[in-house]
Amino acid sequence: MDVSDGELDVLAVFSHPDDAELTVAGTLLKLKALGYRTGVLDVTRGEMGTRGTPQGRAEEAREAARILKLDVRLNLAQPDGHVHVTEEARRALVRVIRTHRPKVILTAHWDDPHPDHAATARLTREAARLASMRRYDEEAGQFSAKMPALAHAVYSRLVAPSFIVDVSDFVEEKMQSIRAHASQFYSPDSDEPLTRISDQSFLGQLENRMRYYGSLIGVAAGEPFYVREALNIEDPVALLTRPMNIYS
Numbered sequence: 148m149d150v151s152d153g154e155l156d157v158l159a160v161f162s163h164p165d166d167a168e169l170t171v172a173g174t175l176l177k178l179k180a181l182g183y184r185t186g187v188l189d190v191t192r193g194e195m196g197t198r199g200t201p202q203g204r205a206e207e208a209r210e211a212a213r214i215l216k217l218d219v220r221l222n223l224a225q226p227d228g229h230v231h232v233t234e235e236a237r238r239a240l241v242r243v244i245r246t247h248r249p250k251v252i253l254t255a256h257w258d259d260p261h262p263d264h265a266a267t268a269r270l271t272r273e274a275a276r277l278a279s280m281r282r283y284d285e286e287a288g289q290f291s292a293k294m295p296a297l298a299h300a301v302y303s304r305l306v307a308p309s310f311i312v313d314v315s316d317f318v319e320e321k322m323q324s325i326r327a328h329a330s331q332f333y334s335p336d337s338d339e340p341l342t343r344i345s346d347q348s349f350l351g352q353l354e355n356r357m358r359y360y361g362s363l364i365g366v367a368a369g370e371p372f373y374v375r376e377a378l379n380i381e382d383p384v385a386l387l388t389r390p391m392n393i394y395s
Protein backbone atom coordinates (compact mmCIF):
# COMPACT_ATOMS: atom_id res chain seq x y z
CA MET A 148 0.00 0.00 0.00
CA ASP A 149 1.50 3.30 -1.04
CA VAL A 150 -0.69 5.84 0.68
CA SER A 151 1.24 8.94 -0.37
CA ASP A 152 4.63 10.30 -1.08
CA GLY A 153 6.49 13.16 0.49
CA GLU A 154 9.41 13.49 2.81
CA LEU A 155 9.41 11.78 6.16
CA ASP A 156 11.14 12.40 9.46
CA VAL A 157 11.03 8.76 10.50
CA LEU A 158 10.64 5.54 8.52
CA ALA A 159 10.21 2.14 10.19
CA VAL A 160 11.56 -0.72 8.04
CA PHE A 161 10.45 -4.19 9.17
CA SER A 162 10.05 -7.57 7.49
CA HIS A 163 6.39 -8.53 7.82
CA PRO A 164 3.19 -6.48 7.77
CA ASP A 165 2.68 -6.59 11.56
CA ASP A 166 6.31 -6.28 12.71
CA ALA A 167 6.39 -2.48 12.96
CA GLU A 168 3.22 -2.55 15.05
CA LEU A 169 4.57 -5.23 17.40
CA THR A 170 7.91 -3.49 17.77
CA VAL A 171 7.85 0.31 17.44
CA ALA A 172 4.17 1.36 17.26
CA GLY A 173 4.40 3.27 20.55
CA THR A 174 7.40 5.23 19.31
CA LEU A 175 5.70 5.97 15.97
CA LEU A 176 2.59 7.23 17.78
CA LYS A 177 4.68 9.38 20.09
CA LEU A 178 6.65 10.86 17.18
CA LYS A 179 3.40 11.64 15.37
CA ALA A 180 2.11 13.38 18.51
CA LEU A 181 5.33 15.43 18.52
CA GLY A 182 4.53 16.58 14.98
CA TYR A 183 6.87 14.40 12.94
CA ARG A 184 6.01 12.77 9.63
CA THR A 185 6.13 9.01 10.02
CA GLY A 186 6.04 6.04 7.69
CA VAL A 187 6.33 2.25 7.66
CA LEU A 188 7.93 0.16 4.95
CA ASP A 189 7.03 -3.53 5.11
CA VAL A 190 9.73 -5.50 3.32
CA THR A 191 7.41 -8.42 2.43
CA ARG A 192 3.65 -9.00 2.07
CA GLY A 193 3.73 -11.77 4.65
CA GLU A 194 2.60 -14.39 2.15
CA MET A 195 4.44 -17.18 4.01
CA GLY A 196 2.32 -16.56 7.11
CA THR A 197 0.51 -19.59 8.49
CA ARG A 198 -2.63 -17.48 8.91
CA GLY A 199 -4.27 -14.92 6.63
CA THR A 200 -3.80 -14.12 2.92
CA PRO A 201 -1.63 -11.41 1.32
CA GLN A 202 -4.81 -9.59 0.26
CA GLY A 203 -6.30 -9.71 3.75
CA ARG A 204 -2.99 -8.75 5.31
CA ALA A 205 -2.73 -5.67 3.06
CA GLU A 206 -6.16 -4.54 4.26
CA GLU A 207 -5.11 -5.11 7.88
CA ALA A 208 -1.93 -3.10 7.29
CA ARG A 209 -4.03 -0.23 5.92
CA GLU A 210 -6.26 -0.25 8.98
CA ALA A 211 -3.24 -0.35 11.30
CA ALA A 212 -1.69 2.58 9.36
CA ARG A 213 -4.83 4.59 10.05
CA ILE A 214 -4.61 3.83 13.78
CA LEU A 215 -0.91 4.79 13.81
CA LYS A 216 -1.72 7.97 11.81
CA LEU A 217 1.09 7.13 9.37
CA ASP A 218 1.80 9.52 6.53
CA VAL A 219 3.08 6.70 4.34
CA ARG A 220 2.85 2.91 4.36
CA LEU A 221 4.84 1.14 1.68
CA ASN A 222 5.66 -2.43 0.71
CA LEU A 223 8.95 -3.54 -0.85
CA ALA A 224 7.41 -6.84 -2.08
CA GLN A 225 10.44 -8.98 -1.27
CA PRO A 226 9.76 -12.73 -0.93
CA ASP A 227 8.55 -13.61 2.58
CA GLY A 228 10.85 -16.14 4.22
CA HIS A 229 13.55 -15.29 1.70
CA VAL A 230 14.65 -11.76 2.57
CA HIS A 231 18.29 -11.44 1.56
CA VAL A 232 20.70 -8.61 0.99
CA THR A 233 20.51 -8.87 -2.80
CA GLU A 234 21.39 -6.12 -5.24
CA GLU A 235 17.74 -5.94 -6.27
CA ALA A 236 16.59 -5.51 -2.66
CA ARG A 237 19.27 -2.92 -1.91
CA ARG A 238 18.33 -0.90 -4.97
CA ALA A 239 14.62 -1.04 -4.15
CA LEU A 240 15.24 0.18 -0.61
CA VAL A 241 17.68 2.90 -1.73
CA ARG A 242 14.95 4.21 -4.05
CA VAL A 243 12.48 4.38 -1.14
CA ILE A 244 15.05 6.20 1.03
CA ARG A 245 15.83 8.68 -1.74
CA THR A 246 12.12 9.30 -2.37
CA HIS A 247 11.10 9.82 1.25
CA ARG A 248 14.42 11.04 2.69
CA PRO A 249 13.84 9.96 6.33
CA LYS A 250 16.12 11.51 8.96
CA VAL A 251 15.84 8.41 11.13
CA ILE A 252 15.16 4.79 10.27
CA LEU A 253 13.86 2.35 12.88
CA THR A 254 14.49 -1.27 12.00
CA ALA A 255 15.14 -4.74 13.40
CA HIS A 256 18.40 -5.84 15.04
CA TRP A 257 20.76 -8.18 13.17
CA ASP A 258 20.85 -10.51 16.19
CA ASP A 259 17.30 -11.80 15.65
CA PRO A 260 16.39 -15.48 15.36
CA HIS A 261 14.04 -14.88 12.40
CA PRO A 262 16.27 -14.83 9.29
CA ASP A 263 14.01 -12.26 7.59
CA HIS A 264 14.38 -9.87 10.55
CA ALA A 265 18.16 -10.25 10.70
CA ALA A 266 18.42 -9.78 6.92
CA THR A 267 16.16 -6.72 7.05
CA ALA A 268 18.49 -5.12 9.61
CA ARG A 269 21.53 -5.73 7.37
CA LEU A 270 19.69 -4.71 4.20
CA THR A 271 18.61 -1.47 5.86
CA ARG A 272 22.13 -0.63 7.06
CA GLU A 273 23.55 -1.16 3.59
CA ALA A 274 20.79 0.71 1.77
CA ALA A 275 21.00 3.67 4.18
CA ARG A 276 24.69 4.03 3.37
CA LEU A 277 24.29 3.45 -0.37
CA ALA A 278 21.48 6.01 -0.60
CA SER A 279 24.05 8.68 0.27
CA MET A 280 26.45 7.65 -2.52
CA ARG A 281 25.84 9.78 -5.58
CA ARG A 282 26.94 7.28 -8.19
CA TYR A 283 24.99 4.31 -6.77
CA ASP A 284 21.92 3.52 -8.94
CA GLU A 285 22.47 6.74 -10.89
CA GLU A 286 20.26 5.42 -13.67
CA ALA A 287 17.16 5.92 -11.50
CA GLY A 288 17.69 9.68 -11.82
CA GLN A 289 17.18 10.40 -8.11
CA PHE A 290 19.24 12.69 -5.91
CA SER A 291 21.37 11.00 -3.27
CA ALA A 292 20.08 11.38 0.30
CA LYS A 293 21.82 12.32 3.53
CA MET A 294 22.45 9.05 5.32
CA PRO A 295 19.64 8.51 7.82
CA ALA A 296 20.44 7.64 11.44
CA LEU A 297 19.64 4.02 12.32
CA ALA A 298 18.02 2.78 15.52
CA HIS A 299 17.54 -0.98 15.93
CA ALA A 300 14.63 -2.26 18.00
CA VAL A 301 15.80 -4.56 20.79
CA TYR A 302 14.29 -7.98 21.56
CA SER A 303 17.19 -10.07 22.83
CA ARG A 304 18.21 -9.66 26.46
CA LEU A 305 21.79 -9.92 25.16
CA VAL A 306 21.48 -6.53 23.47
CA ALA A 307 21.70 -3.65 25.94
CA PRO A 308 19.46 -0.79 24.76
CA SER A 309 21.17 2.52 23.95
CA PHE A 310 17.94 4.31 24.91
CA ILE A 311 14.35 3.54 25.82
CA VAL A 312 11.43 5.66 24.57
CA ASP A 313 8.69 6.37 27.11
CA VAL A 314 5.52 5.23 25.33
CA SER A 315 3.28 5.13 28.41
CA ASP A 316 0.61 7.32 26.76
CA PHE A 317 0.39 5.14 23.66
CA VAL A 318 0.00 1.57 24.93
CA GLU A 319 -3.71 1.26 24.13
CA GLU A 320 -3.34 2.65 20.58
CA LYS A 321 -0.35 0.38 19.99
CA MET A 322 -2.35 -2.67 21.05
CA GLN A 323 -5.22 -1.51 18.79
CA SER A 324 -2.85 -1.25 15.82
CA ILE A 325 -1.65 -4.79 16.54
CA ARG A 326 -5.20 -6.13 16.84
CA ALA A 327 -5.93 -4.58 13.41
CA HIS A 328 -3.90 -7.53 12.09
CA ALA A 329 -6.82 -9.73 13.08
CA SER A 330 -5.75 -12.75 11.03
CA GLN A 331 -2.49 -13.04 13.00
CA PHE A 332 -3.59 -12.88 16.62
CA TYR A 333 -5.85 -14.71 19.00
CA SER A 334 -9.52 -14.77 18.20
CA PRO A 335 -11.92 -17.24 19.85
CA ASP A 336 -13.82 -17.53 16.53
CA SER A 337 -10.83 -18.26 14.31
CA ASP A 338 -10.43 -21.77 12.91
CA GLU A 339 -6.99 -20.97 11.45
CA PRO A 340 -4.02 -22.98 12.74
CA LEU A 341 -2.50 -21.84 16.02
CA THR A 342 0.89 -20.12 15.84
CA ARG A 343 3.27 -18.72 18.42
CA ILE A 344 1.85 -15.21 18.05
CA SER A 345 -1.81 -16.22 17.78
CA ASP A 346 -1.63 -17.97 21.14
CA GLN A 347 -3.87 -16.18 23.61
CA SER A 348 -0.94 -15.32 25.89
CA PHE A 349 1.20 -13.63 23.23
CA LEU A 350 -0.22 -10.11 23.36
CA GLY A 351 -0.08 -10.18 27.17
CA GLN A 352 3.59 -11.10 27.01
CA LEU A 353 4.22 -8.33 24.51
CA GLU A 354 2.61 -5.81 26.83
CA ASN A 355 4.59 -7.17 29.79
CA ARG A 356 7.75 -6.60 27.79
CA MET A 357 6.81 -2.95 27.25
CA ARG A 358 6.08 -2.64 30.97
CA TYR A 359 9.46 -4.16 31.79
CA TYR A 360 11.38 -1.74 29.54
CA GLY A 361 9.30 1.09 30.98
CA SER A 362 10.35 0.04 34.47
CA LEU A 363 14.00 0.39 33.46
CA ILE A 364 13.45 4.14 33.01
CA GLY A 365 10.87 4.50 35.78
CA VAL A 366 7.78 4.88 33.55
CA ALA A 367 4.72 2.75 32.76
CA ALA A 368 5.84 1.48 29.32
CA GLY A 369 8.86 1.75 27.05
CA GLU A 370 10.29 0.64 23.71
CA PRO A 371 14.05 -0.11 23.64
CA PHE A 372 16.51 0.73 20.84
CA TYR A 373 20.15 0.03 20.08
CA VAL A 374 22.30 2.54 18.17
CA ARG A 375 25.61 1.25 16.91
CA GLU A 376 27.18 4.69 16.53
CA ALA A 377 28.25 6.92 19.43
CA LEU A 378 25.49 9.37 20.41
CA ASN A 379 26.45 13.04 20.17
CA ILE A 380 24.95 14.68 23.25
CA GLU A 381 24.61 18.47 23.44
CA ASP A 382 23.66 18.74 27.12
CA PRO A 383 24.59 15.76 29.32
CA VAL A 384 23.08 17.43 32.40
CA ALA A 385 19.67 17.72 30.77
CA LEU A 386 19.93 14.17 29.46
CA LEU A 387 21.17 12.51 32.63
CA THR A 388 18.75 14.24 34.98
CA ARG A 389 15.69 12.89 33.23
CA PRO A 390 13.82 10.39 35.41
CA MET A 391 15.44 6.98 35.34
CA ASN A 392 15.68 3.87 37.45
CA ILE A 393 19.00 3.37 39.22
CA TYR A 394 18.17 -0.34 39.59
CA SER A 395 18.05 -0.83 35.81
Ligand SMILES: [Zn+2]
Binds near residue numbers: 162163166261264
Ligand atom coordinates in the same frame (compact mmCIF):
# COMPACT_ATOMS: atom_id res chain seq x y z
ZN1 LIG B 1 8.33 -10.64 11.35
